Amino acid sequence: MDELVGGTTTDKRLLAIAARVQEGQRVSFADGVYLDEHADLLFLGRLANVVRERKNGNRAYYNTNVHLNPTNVCVYRCVFCAFRADLKADRAYTFSSEMIRQRTLEATGSGATEIHVVGGLHHQKPFDWYVDVVRVIHETNPRIHIKAWTAVEINWFSFITKKPVDWVLEQLIEAGLGSMPGGGAEIFDPEIRDRICEHKSDGQAWLEVHRRAHQLGLRTNATMLYGHLEDTRHRVDHLQRLRELQDDTGGFQTFIPLAFHPENTGLDHLDSPSGLMDLRVMALSRVMLDNFDHIKAYWIMLGEKTAQVALSFGADDLDGTVVHERIYHDAGAGTPEGISVEELHRMIREAGREPVERDTLYRHVIRDDQGWSIGEPIETMLATGA
Ligand code: V47
Numbered sequence: 001m002d003e004l005v006g007g008t009t010t011d012k013r014l015l016a017i018a019a020r021v022q023e024g025q026r027v028s029f030a031d032g033v034y035l036d037e038h039a040d041l042l043f044l045g046r047l048a049n050v051v052r053e054r055k056n057g058n059r060a061y062y063n064t065n066v067h068l069n070p071t072n073v074c075v076y077r078c079v080f081c082a083f084r085a086d087l088k089a090d091r092a093y094t095f096s097s098e099m100i101r102q103r104t105l106e107a108t109g110s111g112a113t114e115i116h117v118v119g120g121l122h123h124q125k126p127f128d129w130y131v132d133v134v135r136v137i138h139e140t141n142p143r144i145h146i147k148a149w150t151a152v153e154i155n156w157f158s159f160i161t162k163k164p165v166d167w168v169l170e171q172l173i174e175a176g177l178g179s180m181p182g183g184g185a186e187i188f189d190p191e192i193r194d195r196i197c198e199h200k201s202d203g204q205a206w207l208e209v210h211r212r213a214h215q216l217g218l219r220t221n222a223t224m225l226y227g228h229l230e231d232t233r234h235r236v237d238h239l240q241r242l243r244e245l246q247d248d249t250g251g252f253q254t255f256i257p258l259a260f261h262p263e264n265t266g267l268d269h270l271d272s273p274s275g276l277m278d279l280r281v282m283a284l285s286r287v288m289l290d291n292f293d294h295i296k297a298y299w300i301m302l303g304e305k306t307a308q309v310a311l312s313f314g315a316d317d318l319d320g321t322v323v324h325e326r327i328y329h330d331a332g333a334g335t336p337e338g339i340s341v342e343e344l345h346r347m348i349r350e351a352g353r354e355p356v357e358r359d360t361l362y363r364h365v366i367r368d369d370q371g372w373s374i375g376e377p378i379e380t381m382l383a384t385g386a
């Protein structure tokens, strides 16, 4: 076994887990909990880095994207959420089709390859309104990839239309949906989930929507909200459930651990997760999710500095330029609202990694004076060493 990963530990169980991970074997639930409870940060980080470099070499990916949160009006009241508003609240807003069109033109002008759409569940809007959000973007710029609506929103659409999830997804695909983001997963454990978002669809329903999406050919992402009421067992359980679904479908592209931001939420008595916890969760996720190609360090919520370090603790992706993000900024995120490609390059190079622009589906983006075009899938680049 590699001396470096073992470091100075003499814990035989940790050393055995490390040896198995280095051989490409899977970490069990019990070993995941043991790792989180007993491994020191550097041990965990080195182990995660072995998996990270095996899968993605020295590359760190980013994309050029824009966020669109078309409404903050929401029927639910997740206690961790600072973004939602009641219909009549002063801060409530809902975008018109023209505003969505303008935002798409702005995204097009800035060279974005992706629009990430997620919002509240506006109870006065019919399903057609949500389909039209996708349609307006697609008709304004058919080239831009639309990553829209979480599994929670898809469940809501199924509820209000009384139609199956497959039907809902098919309508959205027809309107221009390209993939689904990973939001709404929070923590699957029912006890914790009931305490932080009791009205939201449960963990099983979230997983089922992603299963259906994968079966219809959509790629999706997965997230986990940590640093609130959950503990190690809940996090490892969450990761294990994602890993099981990925074994069945292979439809997940990337996993994004989301650090809880307490400001302006019903949990504002809690401290934000520490930088150490951010890195530990990142590393544990990389080690547990052996069948996920990518782990994202979402710089918006981690902060630029922790995100840079995370590139050596399991993460291989920084998300993107993320212009117009609201969910974290309403919850007190101190990061800028959007970042330039040059800044992303600097962040990645300073961290000792090689920046590679990808599109939503992890294909290489090639830029020249004429704009952008899609190159090879990242796996092909890795296989050929390009
Ligand atoms: O589901 C809400 C989280 C998620 C807070 O798929 C909060 O590429 C922390 O899922 N503190 C939405 N987190 C964002 C999301 C996402 C982000 C980036 C990339 C992708 C992707 C997906 O944000 C929600 C919830 O888990 N969230 N409020 C808060 N106060």
Ligand code: SF4
Pocket: 074, 075, 076, 077, 078, 081, 082, 083, 084, 119, 120, 121, 152, 197, 200
């Ligand atoms: Fe609504 Fe989403 Fe906020 Fe929950 S997290 S209250 S579903 S906007």
